[in-house]
Amino acid sequence: MRQDGPRRVLAGIDAAARRAGLRPGMPAARAMAMVPGLHLVPAEPEADAAALMRLGLWCLRYAPLVALDPPDGLLIDIAGAAHLIGGEAALIADLFARLERTGLCARLALADTPGGAWALARFGPGGIVPPGGLHAALSPLPVAALRLSPEVVAALREVGIERVGGLTSAPRAPLRRRFGPEPLLRLDRALGAEPEPLAFLTAPDVPQAAARFAEPVSSPEVLERIVAELCARLVPDLERTGLGARRLDLVFRRVDRLDQAIRVGTARGSRDAAHLARLLTERLPRIDPGFGIEEMTLTASRTEPLAERQLSGAVLGQGPAIADLATLIDTLRLRLGPERVYRLSPVESDLPERAVRRVAPLSAPSGALWPADLPRPARLLDVPEPVTAMAEIPDAPPLFFVWRGARHRIARADGPERILSEWWVADDEADRVRDYYRVETEGGERFWLFRDGPMEAEGRWWLHGLGEA
Amino acid sequence: MLPFGAPGLDQALPGGGLALGALHQIHEGGPRGRYAASAVLFAGGILARLDGPVLWCLHSRDLFAPALARVGLHPDRVVYCETWRDAEVLPAMEEGLRHRGLAGVVGELTRMGLTPSRRLQLAAEGSGVTAFVLHRVCGGEAAEPEPSAARTRWRVSPAPSDMDTNRHLGRPRWRLDLQRCRGGAPGSWIVEACDAQGRLAVPRLLANRPAAPERALRRAAFR
Numbered sequence: 001m002r003q004d005g006p007r008r009v010l011a012g013i014d015a016a017a018r019r020a021g022l023r024p025g026m027p028a029a030r031a032m033a034m035v036p037g038l039h040l041v042p043a044e045p046e047a048d049a050a051a052l053m054r055l056g057l058w059c060l061r062y063a064p065l066v067a068l069d070p071p072d073g074l075l076i077d078i079a080g081a082a083h084l085i086g087g088e089a090a091l092i093a094d095l096f097a098r099l100e101r102t103g104l105c106a107r108l109a110l111a112d113t114p115g116g117a118w119a120l121a122r123f124g125p126g127g128i129v130p131p132g133g134l135h136a137a138l139s140p141l142p143v144a145a146l147r148l149s150p151e152v153v154a155a156l157r158e159v160g161i162e163r164v165g166g167l168t169s170a171p172r173a174p175l176r177r178r179f180g181p182e183p184l185l186r187l188d189r190a191l192g193a194e195p196e197p198l199a200f201l202t203a204p205d206v207p208q209a210a211a212r213f214a215e216p217v218s219s220p221e222v223l224e225r226i227v228a229e230l231c232a233r234l235v236p237d238l239e240r241t242g243l244g245a246r247r248l249d250l251v252f253r254r255v256d257r258l259d260q261a262i263r264v265g266t267a268r269g270s271r272d273a274a275h276l277a278r279l280l281t282e283r284l285p286r287i288d289p290g291f292g293i294e295e296m297t298l299t300a301s302r303t304e305p306l307a308e309r310q311l312s313g314a315v316l317g318q319g320p321a322i323a324d325l326a327t328l329i330d331t332l333r334l335r336l337g338p339e340r341v342y343r344l345s346p347v348e349s350d351l352p353e354r355a356v357r358r359v360a361p362l363s364a365p366s367g368a369l370w371p372a373d374l375p376r377p378a379r380l381l382d383v384p385e386p387v388t389a390m391a392e393i394p395d396a397p398p399l400f401f402v403w404r405g406a407r408h409r410i411a412r413a414d415g416p417e418r419i420l421s422e423w424w425v426a427d428d429e430a431d432r433v434r435d436y437y438r439v440e441t442e443g444g445e446r447f448w449l450f451r452d453g454p455m456e457a458e459g460r461w462w463l464h465g466l467g468e469a
Numbered sequence: 470m471l472p473f474g475a476p477g478l479d480q481a482l483p484g485g486g487l488a489l490g491a492l493h494q495i496h497e498g499g500p501r502g503r504y505a506a507s508a509v510l511f512a513g514g515i516l517a518r519l520d521g522p523v524l525w526c527l528h529s530r531d532l533f534a535p536a537l538a539r540v541g542l543h544p545d546r547v548v549y550c551e552t553w554r555d556a557e558v559l560p561a562m563e564e565g566l567r568h569r570g571l572a573g574v575v576g577e578l579t580r581m582g583l584t585p586s587r588r589l590q591l592a593a594e595g596s597g598v599t600a601f602v603l604h605r606v607c608g609g610e611a612a613e614p615e616p617s618a619a620r621t622r623w624r625v626s627p628a629p630s631d632m633d634t635n636r637h638l639g640r641p642r643w644r645l646d647l648q649r650c651r652g653g654a655p656g657s658w659i660v661e662a663c664d665a666q667g668r669l670a671v672p673r674l675l676a677n678r679p680a681a682p683e684r685a686l687r688r689a690a691f692r
Contacts, residue, residue: 324570328524342548342549343544344549346538352535356535361548365545369543369544370539372539378504378510379506379509382530382531411629411636413636414637440630443500443629444642445499467501467506467507467509467510467536467627
């Protein structure tokens with residue numbers, strides 16, 4: 001509730017009040033008449049602004065460029081940062097879940113432009129608009145979604161323009177003459193025809209190195225040199241505080257104020273200036289310097305304590321080797337995506353397809369192994385393939401099998417190795433038994449076959465693996 | 470230099486063993502060239518006997534790590550990267566070959582031209598890390614091998630295992646063809662596949678005898 005001249009009006013409401021039909025901007029007297037026993041508290045705009053700032057700084061975990069959109073919005077530029085979290089959809093889902101857990105009710109939208117995302121979060125369904133789909137997504141929204149002043153919205157309504165689609169199809173010159181530059185500028189910014197500079201936040205109290213240039217720079221060679229220089233200046237900072245960088249943000253301030261940024265992550269804390277510079281340089285081609293860059297800021301936005309000497313790994317390799325391995329893993333993860341570089345670790349499961357689990361490439365060696373007495377195939381098919389097989393008597397290995405139209409006579413075989421289903425993992429696995437046979441064809445090829453039930457119960461045959469160790 | 474411990478094999482290789490810090494190509498013989506299942510274990514067994522981490526560049530999801538552990542390559546030592554296309558495998562391998570701490574780099578490829586093979590061979594020489602290219606044949610029979618700068622080219626094919634075991638499975642056997650070897654002689658051997666330490670063995674009865682020609686082998690299997 002806030003004071004608006006002589007009247008008291010609602011400034012903000014919670015979900016229950018919304019269900020009761022209350023809206024922000026409503027006079028307090030009317031609201032109290034509608035909902036008896038309504039609990040009103042004075043608005044605290046300063047506290048709200050401070051909270052928004054805290055939330056904005058927290059959002060730096062998702063991307064290096066975050067701008068405030070007071071009183072209740074945040075604009076996050078995730079270009080070049082979503083890969084560290086596993087893509088755009090994963091980022092949105094993670095952000096939403098975390099906000100919800102803190103009790104904040106949020107509407108999220110991801111689009112090509114800040115204006116487009118703003119409109120979709122506040123007036124549209126939210127969610128992710130694929131590149132190029134902004135025009136279609138904005139058309140059905142009311143013109144107020146373009147961040148127009150109420151007067152302009154009312155004036156547009158008078159001439160029958162209520163939707164964004166109506167504005168895009170109207171002739172531009174008369175619009176400008178009648179309503180001034182505002183509607184067209186907002187429209188062009190929302191659709192990406194006109195760039196929109198934002199004032200991005202900077203995180204306080206983190207290791208940082210900045211360079212400002214008298215003449216704007218844009219050539220890739222110069223940028224590369226500056227990246228190396230910034231890394232070299234950041235490292236002593238990290239050394240003094242005993243930290244290693246886990247994530248670096250490099251923000252480019254362009255002459256036209258359209259900031260761009262790159263973000264890279266490392267698998268373990270690093271103070272190796274050359275390595276950090278190499279990671280950043282790999283991403284440099286994604287930066288469009290425009291008419292030139294006048295300032296670059298390198299921030300170690302995530303750090304972890306790092307001992308003076310890198311710790312040595314026990315099983316993975318000797319001391320220097322593991323530090324070297326970390327740089328290799330960083331480079332590969334940057335190139336391929338973090339989820340595509342991993343180690344595999346044993347899981348205690350009888351089912352072969354569940355016997356393996358991915359672990360982070362530099363996690364501590366577990367030393368664990370699979371049972372040594374069970375021969376296993378070198379290749380395991382993702383989905384077992386059905387085969388036609390013939391066995392003489394129950395529980396005997398088959399005499400031959402037909403796979404992909406080719407008939408294989410079995411010369412030698414061992415089995416069955418009976419594997420019971422893990423009924424405690426999934427319901428539909430109840431009563432499922434697999435009898436695995438290792439077979440060798442006349443040519444010496446080895447296969448791993450199983451029958452998914454006893455012969456009497458008409459179990460079918462499947463091929464699951466090839467080759468054997 | 471890493472000797473195989475199999476007399477005939479080591480004699481054919483210059484220096485008496487497999488050259489380290491070099492590129493080796495491994496083809497899978499037999500009709501299942503697409504899966505390169507024996508080739509995987511052959512490379513895994515060699516790496517098991519070296520020290521240090523291994524980078525394994527995958528071409529599809531079908532590699533089954535427990536089998537590698539059974540030839541002595543501990544899962545803690547292997548870092549996998551999902552490089553689904555040849556165009557991703559080659560740069561990832563080259564990157565790995567620049568890091569001296571590694572025992573080896575394995576890449577699963579469908580084909581490799583002369584220039585990429587030169588780059589990998591040079592990178593391997595520079596760092597001393599050993600590189601293995603496992604060829605996964607796409608469709609049908611293996612094409613005529615392309616020229617390559619690799620130090621050796623092997624073909625590993627499944628061979629019938631010991632026949633005395635009365636229809637039970639013995640240790641798997643391979644027919645190893647050293648098709649090309651710089652400074653060495655090509656040759657063919659029947660070997661017992663890698664054991665839990667990654668070592669090959671020469672079968673008792675076949676010791677010091679060159680592999681029989683393909684036709685004779687097939688006849689033996691029918692008998």
